[in-house]
Amino acid sequence: MMQHLDTADKVRREVAPRTAQKHKSALGQFMTPASIARFMAGMFPPSSLGTCRLLDPGAGVGALSCAFLDRWMAGDFSFETVQATAYEVDGALQEHLKQHLGAYSTVQADIISGDYIELATAAPLQAAGYTHAILNPPYKKISSRSAHRLALRSVGIETVNLYSAFVALAVAQAGPGGQIVAIIPRSFCNGPYYRPFRDFIFQRAAICHMHLFASRNKAFKDDNVLQENIIIRLERGGRQGPVTITTSTDDSFTDLTTSEHPFDRIVVPDDPERFIHVPTTTEKSAIELSPAVRYSLAELGLKVSTGPVVDFRLKDHLRAMPEEGTVPLIYPGHLRGTGALWPLPGLKKPNAIMRNAETEKWLYPNGFYCVVKRFSSKEEKRRIVASVIDPSAFGGCTALGFENHMNLFHENKGGLPEPLARGLSIFLNSTAVDENFRRFNGHTQVNATDLKLMKYPGREALIDLGVWARQYSTITQEMIDVQLGKLTA
Template sequence: MATEAPVVATDLVLRTEARRQKSSSAIDAEQRSKLGQYFTPAPAAEFIASLARLGAADEIRVLDPGAGVGSLTAALVMRILRDRPGTRISVTACEVAPQLHGILEATLEDCVDTAREFGSHVEVNLVRGDFIAWATKDEGSLSEDRGLFDLVIMNPPYKKLAANSRERRAVAAACTETSNLYSAFMALGVRLLSPGGQLVAITPRSFANGPYFRQFRRYFLDHMHIDHVHVFEARNKVFADTDVLQENVIFSATRTNSPSRGPVIVSTSQSYSSEVRSRTVRYEDMVYPADPEYFIHISADEEDVELAAAHANLPATLPEISCQVSTGRVVDFRSKEHLRPDPTDGAVPLIYPIHMREGGIAWPATRTKKNNAIMLNGDTRKMTFPRGYYVIVKRLSSKEEKRRVVASVFDPVETPCERIGFENHVNVFHCGGEGITKDVARGLCLWLNSTILDRFIRRFSGHTQVNATDLRNLRYPSKCQLSAIGRDWPQGALPIQEKIDDLVERHLQ
């Protein structure tokens, strides 16, 4: 039996993979987008299951929310049967899509039958419905049928949650505020874990930073210890047979209320079958103890560590260079009656991302549906800034742009005006609501457009947006260094990238 067991268990995964492939091809792109659901390929499922800590208990209680066709459950059952024969396994699998219930039921029955061949026992409970509704019922107490679980294993759906949605309100009432379906699943998974229980998941990396996941991160880090994080170097290898190019991570974390934090294993690979490189980092190097944003810094390799060290060694915070950064104050759809397509008497420039060009501002813009001006009056004055030098950064960068951070200087000499409006799709560097000095503005623009900053943002940010919160949490060259960089910027358009990097490197030495 010992020699046959791995073969039989592997067959369980292969049969489940055949069901996944058949089901995946039967769901069209519109349905997939509506559900936010991407099934877990067998190599991914086995890799995720390998991170589970099985312990020595006689029974393992497993929860698989958003189970799909049951790929994660099958891979985990396979591993338990192989590594902990004789262990009783209790599985609760939740799935909202009715068209998947029959297939998921077949996988669960396959798990039961395979375990029986091993002389083991698997008990299954299929929840045919919405996981969030099931997990938050009778809020304040956990019913017997729901229980607490030793292991939660998940590939949750990815989809934004509207602020007034039923799901978002339910999760907020149960545990924490969050803005995406995947983090809602994670939060409820944490809530349903027994003390010392483990969560193992594959999710987008975007929860690790940015303002939208701040409250979720606080809840997660207050209740969980991150044990292991795995990063893929190629985005298209994670869900190889789908169109998903999400920046994903696989991680495991343990339910704990202990303030002590042990080391974290960080591993990387090109794909599931390629060599895995692992190293150990201190917990406080991943989650800074005094960080009010609760950012999770995932340093995948030694190059990441060097980048993090270079960033940490920069001399200044934003307040130390007398700067603040804010999202543009003009939300155009809320100010329609004040906007004008062209400059006119009584109006001031309104700057959108389309006005940013080669490190400067090209205003007014032609051949655009965007407005160029905003009327200056009692309602709009508070939305504008006084005449001065400002640095603006696009909040969203297009695929064609080479850098994640795209910055320009607003020069009041080039664009004469009494005041300026900055639209909500740009971030604005200012000094207490007023302009900053010319040399600091120019040096800051070059720094933000440098390759070293781009590498840092790409390595440590899991989303494509550049939020004001992210910019506030960066460190910067000193005011003197920025002024020196700015003075060396020759008049005219933004220098070529090699020149920018040379100027930055020279003045940071």
């Protein structure tokens, strides 16, 4: 049987290269390859419904609807009738969409030309009774005062990106038991700004299945999208049970692995941020299993904060090199291995900040700190890269500025005892911590909240690690892992 998805995919491959990058970026829309569309359609569970009401917002040329309808035509669903509603804002794609959905003579297709957010929020938000929704929504930030943001707010949706807005609306419009399958960036899982979106979803739906691509650039490789994508299946009003997790390297799905996890491994019960973790193995990591690694930062008497100096806001106070009246300003570029080099004339960043009434509140007293880069570079093997700030590197300075692209561990906005700072750095630079962190944290950055939610060895154990570290001028990854192994054994 000829599958209409193949026709839609042929059109996608012809249309996509001809669509200007500027146009794609303006709409934030990247069309779904056939292999992903088929996989997504395959994620819906069997259904005994007589009538299917299918929603495809941001439908493009119709690949997702076609994949779903092909599955129905092949006898996989027992629906007697299918009513499909597809929204598409891009006039250049609407004709293709009409053609592709029109090829299913038994389907009642309603193609709506226009902006899904605008149209769905025009009236008070209520379930439109969709039984199934399949979507690859646009990816684009929504500014706080935009028409989209205000329209969403009017129906109780507070979110920062078009993709999460589309998913929230699809969930709201689904009838009881409605199934929603979406391919979206993984940033909603633990981005702090997505907290209201996570709460919105948890109040209305159960997470049933999540699929993770191991490679960051393979899901939309034709469009050169470097984005960690996830496919999620939600059930409107469903009872939350265990979650199926599947992974594959890329969109060929040839190395598909499947596991199932209790929900308390997906969302940790006492996590105030309600971060969504995507464990990729059923085995617990060495860190999770170790009785020695069980303390919160609060129990250690420590805090972690994002570096408070946002350079573009304090531009007038920045200086290329230290001069009278300045204190050191530390960027990630100053961090070298486990320490810091300052000043660095060739850094292309300021090395100093004026100390005055306007900058004082952003400064920390000079002392020992453990700092972690918020963004790790491609060359770095670990996601978490920790360094020690040693006050001797900054001469007799009494204060330090920490730039926004790092997180720092401190005691009530003051320095740490040296062995504790060094011990923290050793612990955070271990392979075991990195593996545990990667398993649960999808975004490429390390936020202060991520570090706050981690468990740590006790204060004495960290100090012992720091005392051990002081004996060596250079410490290899192997040495760190062996030493941590003794602690966690």
